[in-house]
Amino acid sequence: MSTIKLSSDALKFENNQLFLLNQTQLPNTEEWILCDTPTKLYDSILQLKVRGAPLIAIAASLFIGKYALQIKNRKTIKSTIDYLISSRPTAVNLQLLLQQHLALLSKETEFKNHLDLAIQHFNEDIELCQKISRYGVEIIKDNDIILTHCNTGSLATAGNGTALGIIKSAFKTKSGISVYVDETRPLLQGARLTAWELSKNKIPYQLICDNMAAFLMKQNKVNVIVVGADRICLNGDFANKIGTYSLAVLAQYHNVPFYVAAPYTTIDFSCKTGESIPIEHREPNEVRGFKNQNNHIYWSPESSKVYNPAFDVTPSELVTGYILDKGHFSGKQLKSLACINQNTLRLSPNVTSIQL
Amino acid sequence: MSTIKLSSDALKFENNQLFLLNQTQLPNTEEWILCDTPTKLYDSILQLKVRGAPLIAIAASLFIGKYALQIKNRKTIKSTIDYLISSRPTAVNLQLLLQQHLALLSKETEFKNHLDLAIQHFNEDIELCQKISRYGVEIIKDNDIILTHCNTGSLATAGNGTALGIIKSAFKTKSGISVYVDETRPLLQGARLTAWELSKNKIPYQLICDNMAAFLMKQNKVNVIVVGADRICLNGDFANKIGTYSLAVLAQYHNVPFYVAAPYTTIDFSCKTGESIPIEHREPNEVRGFKNQNNHIYWSPESSKVYNPAFDVTPSELVTGYILDKGHFSGKQLKSLACINQNTLRLSPNVTSIQL
Numbered sequence: 001m002s003t004i005k006l007s008s009d010a011l012k013f014e015n016n017q018l019f020l021l022n023q024t025q026l027p028n029t030e031e032w033i034l035c036d037t038p039t040k041l042y043d044s045i046l047q048l049k050v051r052g053a054p055l056i057a058i059a060a061s062l063f064i065g066k067y068a069l070q071i072k073n074r075k076t077i078k079s080t081i082d083y084l085i086s087s088r089p090t091a092v093n094l095q096l097l098l099q100q101h102l103a104l105l106s107k108e109t110e111f112k113n114h115l116d117l118a119i120q121h122f123n124e125d126i127e128l129c130q131k132i133s134r135y136g137v138e139i140i141k142d143n144d145i146i147l148t149h150c151n152t153g154s155l156a157t158a159g160n161g162t163a164l165g166i167i168k169s170a171f172k173t174k175s176g177i178s179v180y181v182d183e184t185r186p187l188l189q190g191a192r193l194t195a196w197e198l199s200k201n202k203i204p205y206q207l208i209c210d211n212m213a214a215f216l217m218k219q220n221k222v223n224v225i226v227v228g229a230d231r232i233c234l235n236g237d238f239a240n241k242i243g244t245y246s247l248a249v250l251a252q253y254h255n256v257p258f259y260v261a262a263p264y265t266t267i268d269f270s271c272k273t274g275e276s277i278p279i280e281h282r283e284p285n286e287v288r289g290f291k292n293q294n295n296h297i298y299w300s301p302e303s304s305k306v307y308n309p310a311f312d313v314t315p316s317e318l319v320t321g322y323i324l325d326k327g328h329f330s331g332k333q334l335k336s337l338a339c340i341n342q343n344t345l346r347l348s349p350n351v352t353s354i355q356l
Numbered sequence: 357m358s359t360i361k362l363s364s365d366a367l368k369f370e371n372n373q374l375f376l377l378n379q380t381q382l383p384n385t386e387e388w389i390l391c392d393t394p395t396k397l398y399d400s401i402l403q404l405k406v407r408g409a410p411l412i413a414i415a416a417s418l419f420i421g422k423y424a425l426q427i428k429n430r431k432t433i434k435s436t437i438d439y440l441i442s443s444r445p446t447a448v449n450l451q452l453l454l455q456q457h458l459a460l461l462s463k464e465t466e467f468k469n470h471l472d473l474a475i476q477h478f479n480e481d482i483e484l485c486q487k488i489s490r491y492g493v494e495i496i497k498d499n500d501i502i503l504t505h506c507n508t509g510s511l512a513t514a515g516n517g518t519a520l521g522i523i524k525s526a527f528k529t530k531s532g533i534s535v536y537v538d539e540t541r542p543l544l545q546g547a548r549l550t551a552w553e554l555s556k557n558k559i560p561y562q563l564i565c566d567n568m569a570a571f572l573m574k575q576n577k578v579n580v581i582v583v584g585a586d587r588i589c590l591n592g593d594f595a596n597k598i599g600t601y602s603l604a605v606l607a608q609y610h611n612v613p614f615y616v617a618a619p620y621t622t623i624d625f626s627c628k629t630g631e632s633i634p635i636e637h638r639e640p641n642e643v644r645g646f647k648n649q650n651n652h653i654y655w656s657p658e659s660s661k662v663y664n665p666a667f668d669v670t671p672s673e674l675v676t677g678y679i680l681d682k683g684h685f686s687g688k689q690l691k692s693l694a695c696i697n698q699n700t701l702r703l704s705p706n707v708t709s710i711q712l
Contacts (some may be wrong), residue, residue: 027655180663182567183643183656184567185541185566191644191656192655195657195660199657199660206662207644207656207660207661207663208643208662208664209566209598209664210565211538211540211602212598212602212663212664213602215598215602215665215668216663218601218668242565242567242571243567245570245571246602246606249605249606249609250606252609253605287564290646290653290655297651297653299544299547299646299648304551304555304561305560305561305562305563306562307562308565309571312568312570312574313571
């Protein structure tokens with residue numbers, strides 16, 4: 001039996017078993033799910049029990065790590081990887097990390113190497129978050145009021161978070177930091193998860209409905225906006241939780257700096273522009289009402305047709321800067337990170353920090 | 357006993373009794389409330405059981421109409437009027453209509469004149485809606501996809517509605533009309549009420565979360581935006597349901613025409629600019645979750661601090677045009693409607709239509 005033990009706020013790996021915190025039940029209930037079949041993981045991703053572009057990738061990598069040892073059949077492992085990749089078309093981290101397992105498979109190495117790779121992914125993400133936070137605090141000043149969208153903290157990564165990781169670091173190292181949290185309809189990751197994380201960290205915040213952000217900016221009540229990303233393209237266009245594009249346009253109109261924080265695992269240089277990013281559309285009931293363990297309420301007519309894209313794409317010209325684990329970048333500088341690798345433009349492992 | 361009988365989709369007056377449709381229970385339950393004390397009306401306005409700037413004004417006018425006959429005490433009537441005006445500080449229609457009752461009081465006319473005035477207000481609002489619809493359809497083309505916010509239909513007026521009245525008329529007179537409905541957090545008037553009205557009128561619509569409107573505009577999926585107003589100032593700045601300002605900025609960025617539809621009772625020329633409009637802030641629990649007759653769910657931590665303005669102010673430079681019962685106006689043309697009256701700039705009753 002393996003003695004490997006990994007633990008983050010939203011994921012546990014011990015005795016070769018993967019447990020996920022069921023984020024749909026937060027902040028009311030902390031329920032851990034044993035994730036022991038590919039279907040369970042697929043459904044957990046689809047239902048957003050596990051979410052956050054970096055975290056779903058690590059969960060899937062760890063699952064494949066233990067599954068490879070258990071199944072020891074390359075064909076089955078490959079088809080399981082393909083199946084898991086299909087669970088979240090927009091976020092690219094899942095694809096990137098699982099492609100590394102595919103590469104291992106094609107090399108026909110020992111099955112235990114998949115678990116080693118997964119552990120490496122887990123530990124790397126913690127480190128990537130730390131680096132992002134370190135670069136990110138440089139853009140935050142004392143007394144800044146920061147607005148953020150969705151959840152990008154320790155519930156979305158193996159580490160401290162991306163955008164929310166920066167906010168946590170800023171709270172520790174600067175004075176007078178406070179936060180406005182977009183509730184982030186329809187699935188309310190801001191209201192449920194970010195509010196919960198900020199509460200736990202005793203960081204002052206106010207919850208708002210997504211449609212209030214503009215009025216705050218008009219009153220000069222927002223100094224800076226930081227959001228995460230689910231996929232960043234070669235030209236800097238990026239996909240993120242629906243509502244991000246709206247914020248970016250509003251930020252430009254009000255001259256509020258707008259930053260994107262992400263690890264290199266979110267970069268997909270095979271997408272030249274945002275046009276190539278597939279957008280996941282989700283079921284109408286998410287918009288018709290609200291559902292958790294105990295309740296399912298419809299507040300609109302049940303026959304209502306619904307438009308429900310889970311993500312939107314923000315063009316790079318609306319982004320003040322990208323805060324990556326490699327440093328600060330402008331949209332145009334992102335290209336400098338690219339190198340040709342297996343027919344896909346991927347981040348060069350050798351690149352060093354480039355300051356804006 | 358009076359034989360007066362008035363009826364609209366959301367308000368009934370018969371046997372000298374005022375009944376209001378409890379809009380907080382829509383679309384699930386159609387519950388009518390007997391509104392027989394000032395406190396009941398005040399609370400109904402505060403809790404949005406009756407809502408919509410024109411409709412609350414008419415409900416209050418009818419209440420004062422029957423109350424004056426019942427109480428026959430000028431001092432009590434006056435203090436009741438002051439009390440009712442305080443229930444909704446942002447919308448000005450309530451103030452305007454009740455000020456006309458105050459004027460009657462000061463003339464010491466017969467008490468029954470208050471009911472006559474109220475009936476006049478009721479009937480006038482139906483006519484104002486018709487005129488707004490007639491002017492409004494001129495801006496709508498065949499196959500237009502219209503986006504609207506909050507509810508401005510027969511649940512917000514005594515008649516067919518303002519912005520939503522235009523949409524209903526356009527659906528009847530043009531071909532291929534369809535609608536995107538902002539759900540309008542926190543109280544979901546779009547998801548609950550506008551969706552219900554559109555369903556009843558068999559007008560094709562799709563419900564969206566407020567944060568999706570920008571992404572639709574980016575994809576050229578919105579041809580025109582029409583919203584209502586709670587107070588329009590001398591310079592054209594106007595207050596409306598929170599989220600309206602956000603839409604107006606997004607509309608300008610995407611070159612989508614943005615229209616405001618309102619009756620003259622929404623105009624308050626004593627406010628020179630939007631700066632003078634008082635903004636009602638509401639209780640945090642509205643944002644922390646959702647409440648109706650059967651359910652009260654919190655989805656954010658109960659300790660969350662909340663920013664919850666019920667309205668925002670949109671500057672006139674973001675408005676393509678104002679559709680009033682007197683015709684089409686630009687922001688600068690609104691002034692032409694003003695005449696000095698009792699130290700307050702009010703709409704001249706003699707003004708005729710001015711085309712843009």
